[in-house]
Amino acid sequence: MTANDTSGLTLYELAGADPELRFSPYCWRVRMALAHKGVEVEHVPVRFTEKEKIAFSGQRLVPVLRDGDRIVTDSWRIALHLEERFPEPSLFGDPATIPLTQFVSAWADTTAMYLLKVILLDIYNALDESDREYFRSSREKRFGVRLEAFVADKEMHLAGFQKALQPLRAILTDRDFVAGDTPTYADYCAFGMFMWARGVSNTLLIPPDDPLFAWHEHLLDAFDGLARKAPRHR
Amino acid sequence: MTANDTSGLTLYELAGADPELRFSPYCWRVRMALAHKGVEVEHVPVRFTEKEKIAFSGQRLVPVLRDGDRIVTDSWRIALHLEERFPEPSLFGDPATIPLTQFVSAWADTTAMYLLKVILLDIYNALDESDREYFRSSREKRFGVRLEAFVADKEMHLAGFQKALQPLRAILTDRDFVAGDTPTYADYCAFGMFMWARGVSNTLLIPPDDPLFAWHEHLLDAFDGLARKAPRHR
Numbered sequence: 001m002t003a004n005d006t007s008g009l010t011l012y013e014l015a016g017a018d019p020e021l022r023f024s025p026y027c028w029r030v031r032m033a034l035a036h037k038g039v040e041v042e043h044v045p046v047r048f049t050e051k052e053k054i055a056f057s058g059q060r061l062v063p064v065l066r067d068g069d070r071i072v073t074d075s076w077r078i079a080l081h082l083e084e085r086f087p088e089p090s091l092f093g094d095p096a097t098i099p100l101t102q103f104v105s106a107w108a109d110t111t112a113m114y115l116l117k118v119i120l121l122d123i124y125n126a127l128d129e130s131d132r133e134y135f136r137s138s139r140e141k142r143f144g145v146r147l148e149a150f151v152a153d154k155e156m157h158l159a160g161f162q163k164a165l166q167p168l169r170a171i172l173t174d175r176d177f178v179a180g181d182t183p184t185y186a187d188y189c190a191f192g193m194f195m196w197a198r199g200v201s202n203t204l205l206i207p208p209d210d211p212l213f214a215w216h217e218h219l220l221d222a223f224d225g226l227a228r229k230a231p232r233h234r
Numbered sequence: 235m236t237a238n239d240t241s242g243l244t245l246y247e248l249a250g251a252d253p254e255l256r257f258s259p260y261c262w263r264v265r266m267a268l269a270h271k272g273v274e275v276e277h278v279p280v281r282f283t284e285k286e287k288i289a290f291s292g293q294r295l296v297p298v299l300r301d302g303d304r305i306v307t308d309s310w311r312i313a314l315h316l317e318e319r320f321p322e323p324s325l326f327g328d329p330a331t332i333p334l335t336q337f338v339s340a341w342a343d344t345t346a347m348y349l350l351k352v353i354l355l356d357i358y359n360a361l362d363e364s365d366r367e368y369f370r371s372s373r374e375k376r377f378g379v380r381l382e383a384f385v386a387d388k389e390m391h392l393a394g395f396q397k398a399l400q401p402l403r404a405i406l407t408d409r410d411f412v413a414g415d416t417p418t419y420a421d422y423c424a425f426g427m428f429m430w431a432r433g434v435s436n437t438l439l440i441p442p443d444d445p446l447f448a449w450h451e452h453l454l455d456a457f458d459g460l461a462r463k464a465p466r467h468r
């Protein structure tokens with residue numbers, strides 16, 4: 001399928017050294033939402049040092065969705081836009097769940113920050129040479145330590161991430177998906193984190209005896225294996 | 235109002251040295267839920283070393299609700315029971331939100347564990363003499379350090395708790411309550427944590443410039459100031 005066969009929408013996504021490597025957890029939320037809606041879009045890779053590609057959006061963060069004259073930024077606002085533009089099948093199941101789905105989205109934002117410390121050096125290694133200096137200096141400034149220091153404390157950071165996952169684990173002990181029997185945007189918010197790690201890292205986050213395992217496998221296989229087939233950094 | 239004027243329900247709650255000091259975050263979820271429903275119950279204080287008072291429930295944790303022949307344990311199951319037994323006003327606003335409210339409940343369970351490390355010694359100091367040895371030995375065994383060690387690292391634990399609160403803060407920047415314009419059980423789950431701290435500790439958790447401040451004040455004042463008037467340890 002070429003871009004001309006698509007809905008006319010364009011999604012700007014973070015890319016690695018391999019331009020087909022898409023690892024942003026926020027972009028993965030949107031990828032899964034688009035697949036849920038059955039909407040094809042043109043995908044444009046954007047590296048950290050290629051922010052001029054999204055200058056038209058008036059800000060510097062991906063994902064950015066261009067839908068005709070509408071420019072939508074922020075994964076949550078993009079999800080709401082897709083729900084309005086392509087109502088069926090609903091991303092939320094029931095409109096009443098939208099506010100609490102935003103809570104799950106915000107929870108996944110916070111929890112991703114625990115995971116970041118586990119995979120920070122893996123992300124660095126998956127980046128194009130042109131992005132590495134920017135990534136190292138900006139992250140070392142933010143955290144006040146060398147990237148390599150995160151690897152030294154990897155077990156501690158992994159334990160912190162596993163603890164932060166507890167609400168998801170508690171829910172998925174009771175049922176198959178976050179909001180019920182079928183996946184909704186709440187699942188894609190949580191799943192985006194794991195696709196971030198999967199794209200760049202070999203760290204085992206979900207062992208087979210984890211209550212998250214079946215859920216994660218299901219989402220890897222969803223939409224004809226969209227997530228499972230996605231390129232990973234080697 | 236005497237016990238005879240009530241609904242006939244009895245709630246068994248954790249108590250401090252002052253039997254009127256009720257500080258369990260899980261019991262506070264139920265207290266707020268009962269007030270939301272406008273249901274009066276008889277309250278029975280249970281200290282850590284008085285577990286024989288709830289032996290009839292077949293387990294050792296408060297809260298326990300006795301409703302005629304029905305014995306309901308676990309704050310989440312008690313909330314569902316109250317919703318079925320007293321449908322109006324709904325604790326959830328819309329039945330479609332119940333699964334995601336359970337996620338917020340699970341999130342509050344996890345987040346309470348970050349707060350526990352901030353107020354552990356304050357809890358100890360608020361307990362009856364008869365409970366202190368049990369509490370110290372069980373918690374020191376669980377954490378592998380003396381209770382006093384938590385005070386030494388209080389700033390670190392407080393920072394961890396503040397970070398874990400981020401999803402709540404993000405949501406309450408956008409609207410007045412977790413699920414919309416009015417309080418629901420999702421709010422009471424989060425608020426229960428703050429009532430735990432308020433009962434035993436002087437630690438400032440929510441400064442006036444925090445997005446949580448107005449939300450917290452509103453819930454302190456709700457139901458004729460039920461939470462604000464509740465006894466605190468001095």
